[in-house]
Amino acid sequence: MDSTTEYAIQTKDLNLWYGDFQALFDVDIEVKQGKITSLIGPSGCGKSTFLRSVNRITERLGYVRTEGKIEVMGHNVLDPEVELTQLRRAAGMVFQRPNPLPLSIRDNVLFAYRLKNGGKGSRADEDQVLEKALSEVLLWDQVKDRLGLRATRLSLEEQQKLCIARLLPVKPSVLLMDEPCSALDPEATRAVEELIWRLRGDYSILIVTHNMAQARRASDECIFMLMGKVVEHSKTVEMFVTPKHQETADYLEGRFG
């Protein structure tokens, strides 16, 4: 299959049910490589569900049924032969509440890396990976002297940056972010947004957000969802200036949601 496709994520006729409740209806979404795409819409519109179906973390619930096609870097991830652990490393996920593991900073950053390599590597190799990942998220200078500290004792901003950093050593192609700033104060939000903007280009990023201002200033493209359907997908500047649908305009102007 062709992995040099233009799209990092591409879905076709994606339908998803939680038990009897249908959460996604014929969702066709394309996320361009190297760009930041934000997913907006009112609570319960299916944007988080969509995000979670990309790395198939939805399946832990057991009663979820997915139909259609989800391609990540040109490979259908719903294929029964797909190895979930591989998929999840290729499509890294950042959660709403920073969720570092109750381990040291060092062990957090190297967690996925060690899983991928089947164990600990040499000290020199790990040190290098550690520094690179933490530098990429602008955290290295702040934590380099306390790498043995429990990650759960960092500030929320630092925790969230760490949660991004721990994805990087396994070289993901896609970063899925579920309201990554909603648990942070304005100052930390700005810092994490800047970081996400820095990662643009090297990674294809899909962000779910409730924050219109954030979608507007920190994304290339914008997808508006409503009731499990995609209403509009356009360049961010266009959507905020000249929305094509009345519902989009209403939502953006705060008339509902």
Place this chain on the structure above:
Amino acid sequence: MSEVDVRGFRAESLDHRNQRNQRLFQLMFGLMTVVLIVPVVIIISLLVVRGGPALSWEFFTAYPAANMTAGGIFPALVGTLWLVAVALAVSLPLGVAAAIYLSEYAPDNLLTRLINLAIINLAGVPSIVHALFGLGAFVLFFEFGTSILAASLTLAIMTLPVVIVSTRETLQAVPQSFRVACWSLGATRWQTIRKVVLPNSLSGILTGIILEVSRTVGETAPIMFTGAVFFLPFLPQGVMDQTMAMSLHLYNVATQVTGVPESLPYGVALSLIGMVILLNSVSIAFRIHLRRIKKW
């Protein structure tokens, strides 16, 4: 002028009544708690006063003598340690494994619910029934004879629900967000359990051990028919031997033998409680240590 200005936040009759009730209930709950600890205090002080004089170095290191009316408890002490150790060696891996399955793997379906129901029921089975089951299954059917193995297996089955339930609860107390984080980093369920869930559950598992040890040490009925005996002039050499045990020894000197000095059964009872406290203090100390390093 508003009402507040006039009255200046002074208590009204309704406030007085609420205050009175509040004091009344606080007093009542306090009294109930005191009532609860009274029996414990009485039991322990009675044992110390009456049994204390019987304790001596010799009491712990000597064999019973003069048809159980004199001497010490050494073989019973050693026998109980055997029983506890073998029972733990069986029930701990079994119970923890079952708890891990139920908490981390089992889908929420009819079978799982039946298993849970069975565990609860197992906890409710009277110990004499376990004793007869042990006699039928381990002593006779598997032909272990009356032995430490048969007695410990009986004790293990009896205490399994305790281990399973306390372990399962502690596993479920580990925040779900850790598991999701792990899975999203490409960890399998087992890797998640081994690296994150279990290390953060050790203190709860230790609680299960504490409960199990307390119960195992004290049980009499299940070991009477399966491995514990009235008197042995030597120590057990292996799991296929019979043994004396503290709980059965207490039962015997208290009810089955005549001419026992009064302090002897009290001394045995005091030693039994002391033994439980001693065994448990090891896990309690370890648990305190774990709590100190665990932070999230």
